[in-house]
Amino acid sequence: MNVPSAPFLFPKWTNLLRPALAVGAVAVALYAVIIVSYGFSPLTTDVGYAPEQPVPYSHALHAGQLGIDCRYCHTTVEEAAWAAIPPTQTCMNCHETIRADSRKLALVRQSSATGSPIRWVKVHDLPDYVYFDHSAHVNRGVGCVSCHGRVDRMEVVYQAEPLSMGWCLDCHRRPEKHLRPLESVTDMDWSPQEDRLEAGARLRKTLNVNPSTDCSTCHR
């Protein structure tokens, strides 16, 4: 029988491995926390993003105080994917006579005179890879307020919701919370008489709302 040779011993420097691994594990955990919290933070999703617009248009005044319906300006919302920003002409329908020489409206008058567009800054900006359709939502009882917040109280429009995929899916999985009768879609103040979820379930049935969570619903 052979005499067994000296047993293999780990060299001394390997003693450092354990603390190194521990540090590494902490670093990984920290990294994960940072990434996740950064990913979900309003900083990333841009909640509260309120860029300055070229014309100091106040939704609080027009939609709130004066009570103009959303669809007076965003005319295409019921038939098209985009709730189009109104042409300058829409502004001039009233401002031809109302506050016709306000300094704040100089750019609007100029646009109307020259035909060159006003360069509005986009607030609700979905990734290019997302195909969102306003008409599909508005015609199925999802109110403007569900995604855009209380626009009627906004002096400057800001992004009220995260508009992230998880946020979209929440509603696509359980739409009851956000459904309302079609005639109240633009009503910022609407609330059901009965329980919100019960009303939603009933509406879901009558409006035949079956949101899909397939990838191709939004991505193609």
Place this chain on the structure above:
Amino acid sequence: MPPIEADGRAKDYWRSIEELYDLAPGSSRLPEHVLRTVWDTLSETSRRQFLKALGASIALAGLAGCRWPKEEILPFARRPEGRTPGVLVHYATAFELAGAATPLLVTSYDGRPIKVEGNPLHPFNLGACDRFAQASLLELYDPDRSTTPVERTPAQRVTRTWEDFAGSCRERFSALAARRGRGLVILAEASSSPTLARLKAGLRRKLPEARWFEYEPLSRDNEREGTAAVFGVPYRTHFALDRAKIIAAFDADLLLAHPAALSYARQFAAQRTAARGEMNRLYAVECAYTVTGAAADWRFPLAAGLIGSALVRLLAELVVNFDLALPPQAGNLGARLTSALGSPLDGLQLRALAGDLRRAGGRGVIAVGPSQPPLAHALACLLNEALGNVGQTVFYTPEPDPERPTHMVAIAEVAEAMRRGEVDTLVVLGGNPAYDSPADLEFADALRKVPVSVHLSLYEDETSRLCTWHLPRAHYLEAWGDARTYDGTISIVQPLIEPLFGGKSAIEVLSMISEENPRSGYELVRETFDGSVQDPDRERAWRVALHDGLVEKSAFAPAYPAPRWEMTGEIVGKLLAQNASERETLEIVFGESHASFDGRFATNAWLQELPDPLTKLAWENAAIVGPQTARSLGVETGGVLRLSYRGRELEIPAYVMPGQAEDSVFLALGHGRRSPAGRGSGFDTYALRHSAAPHFDRGLKAIFTGRRHRLACTQEHHLIDALGQRGEAQRLGRLVREGTVEEYRRDPEFARHRVHEPPLRSLWQEQEFSGHRWGMAIDLTACIGCNACVIACQAENNIPVVGKENVALGREMHWIRIDRYFSGSVERPRVLFQPVACHQCEHAPCEEVCPVAATQHSQEGLNEMVYNRCIGTRYCSNNCPYKVRRFNYFNYHTHPPEIEKMLHNPEVTVRSRGVMEKCTYCVQRISAVKVRAGNERRPIRDGEITPACAQTCPTQAIVFGDLADPQSRVAKLRQSPRAYAMLAELNVRPRTHYLAKLRNPIEEEKSA
């Protein structure tokens, strides 16, 4: 006989000669691909560039990562009425090619045209469209198009404006008017535009000594000449294929290369329904394999020069063996006909055809192709008349402009006049004669002698470079015009966008040079329309014509002229004499290119990358030779031949095509352009064309140079090695299935009985599908392999073009490929087409292997690709039994010019490098209809959703719909006894089913 393999089984379907004979097996083919791939992508410099780019992008990502880019919205100051941003609008217009229009419906997205489809309201095509019209969209956004008028002196090229040109032509043309137009020659491409005809007449009145010529390198003038010979004046021949029982095509590609092909293909396919008990029968005698030949129930390869004799033989068979009585004026043809029956003609037998035509009782069609000489057309007219086809399946309409010389005579006259110095002002309206006129005319040299020459064209091409003025032409989607379809129906060409590069149309330029007060295209077209319309409310009539895309009742009136029977003897004699020509040398045959037509689409990358239906060659042309001829020349596919003909030489690679007539070399025209745009794609075969024999001739000599050229042929992509093929043959069911009508009547389910399908059991839990179950059925009996669907898909889905090198490496991106299978002998094979796109398997093998769940199943059964998740492992492609997944090896959309971005369909994501993609069943169209139907609170109607491929299919071979609705067309087709699923035995449960092909073979070949 097909070769028998070791196990005694015949290979009944083969994709290439190499596969049939197990030549160049995997051991030699694969490593070359692999090597080239590695070489191309991992060479030292590119690796370094990659690392550099990586570093740069990380740095940039750090800078840009904090905030989304600020985006702006620019609404109209004054929104046009009826315009909704982001909503597609469709406009009817028309595309004209070589004097015949295709009525179109063009989709516009926020003011830019993004998709060309056929006009569904027009009886001519009912929504179908061919590859050329669809791909013309790419031309609109081509950044290589010319942007300004250019004046050239021998020394320099000066950029000018339209005002400069107007100024210079005002002087010039007032001087010409003083001479009544002497010295002015206008060379125009063929046009059916009534407005152009009106302006031309005006110019003739004003400048009676000016000369007007029309030239097209690929023209149908032989038919004009032939009908003029038998009827006294030229007529246009029309067929009613939907009434025809027997169709005989003599070198005539009725289903693809014909101005009325869209119409004919639909009529033809509609009569191939054995289920209704009736099925037409198509005979094809032709030189090069065409899609008509592939659709034929009986095809015979015959040299182009012998087709005339074949027609005489048909006459002889009919008269001698089937007692066809000719009128007494025809004279006694007895001896000639007997001798015609006796000549060998490469073993051509036409008895079956003659018998069928006789039995059809006037429901037959004899068609002759445009490259055949006038006498062959004349004889076809007599045959159709004698058989009683005229009035039932054949009718004529008078040719417009009967006085004009033929295109070949015209171009020769222009060249001659220029050489003699008789031309002091030449106006070339479209076309590219310096490139596409026969070589012997030396048009380019003659053109240099002209003091002032003006060329209107989309590109600064070969002709522009020799003219003193080049004018940028407006694309048809940018300018007003009008055009007629083959049957004469007028369509208004309606622009969808302002000229992007400030071009002008031919009618506008003509008005500019010939009228005191030049008018806009709209005014000119409107004036023509108002002058011809009957309706007192002209504005209403105009709007209806614009909306519908056609002017009601403007088609030519059918005519039934009486032929001059006394010419029969002369025609027969002359045609037989042609047969006697020597056969020592090879025959040279010219024809249209599937990709370039006559060369005008040589710059169109969609068309260039489109594989030819028969040869499957992309990006280039080749000398097509038959297998025996190739053997005697000692050449294989890719071997470079030196062709010499009438003192001119050309080196061009050979392509060995089974079923090509032997001793005959087919050369597609329209490649090898010399101007910067389109250069480097193929070989310029015009260099061999001679005006005396522009279509075919004997006297060609060919020798193999010993060099090889790498052709990009797509059919052998995904082909596995010999061992794999044997396994495929043993273990897999037939991928393509076909049978005869008789077989179908005996056993309607023959296609399913072709394979023994074991009971299928799943390894996984079955997925439940709810709601709609989208599915597709592709009828192989109807499919003619015309490639229209491939281009439709490319345009709809933003599919990039990858270039010849990448196609050769098997990296083409087309979501649909059309597989071409041969069966039978190498000399006389049959061809079968099978379009293959993603089958949307219910048990999709691709989904099982994706490590990041980038490919998923929807509730409705769509196999979805999630581009953002894809990390490019390509496992899915590896595991796909149909090989329909495509990988973006490069970023084919890196920094495209702004103008190219306008082309993209905004409803479909533009994919980047490293992402897998594949057919989605046009999910964007499904979504759009679902949203619309939901908004209107109604169910989706069957047929409301049509993917781009199904929408454009001329034969309606592709049907899409909801399998959950038993009344839908697709569900009913799925129940058809002919329906089968490809590779069903793998239990992948494809949503796409095929309907087996049916042929109607003649008695003698029924056993085959």
